Amino acid sequence: MPVARITLTPHENDLAMGRFLIDRSAEILEAAGATSVQKVYPDRITGNCSHQHGTTRMGDDPATSVLDRGCRAHTVSNLFVVDGGPFPTGTGANPTLTIMANAWRVAERIAAGRDAASRG
Structure with a gap:
């Protein structure tokens, strides 16, 4: 192979x-x-590289964050951010798996929303 x-x-x-x-x-x-x-x-x-975080902070308050809990922009209805930006700080280890897990979580929510919309 x-x-x-x-x-x-x-x-x-x-x-x-x-x-x-x-x-x-x-x-x-x-x-x-x-x-x-x-x-x-x-x-x-x-x-070796640097992992930037916090450029599109995730939170409940649009005055202090760019994204909601689902990583959707507060001010742009169909914009999702799934890199290191939603996390306010870096972790003590490589963040790749955390970023991938969060991207999967967000993708599942987007897909579920599209499925529901197509059935309605």
Whole structure:
């Protein structure tokens, strides 16, 4: 049986964005009073990465959150966000499985709603 081979070749912009984040992080550390900041710029993608969270916070109050409990936008009726954005902070471990589980949960709710609408 054949085995899939996946090859990742980063675009120069991927590396540029990484350098940008490193520079901004160093600025934050220096502004906070760090006395020694060492910037280490990647020259390739190694599998290590940062997992952004909280950009589309999930909650009950549209004044303090972007998404409801079902990850649907408060202000856009058919927009769902199922990446790391709904979570206010990162966990102590890789969030991939949590993100996948949440995406599955949201997809099931979307599908159930469509099924109900088609029967009505």
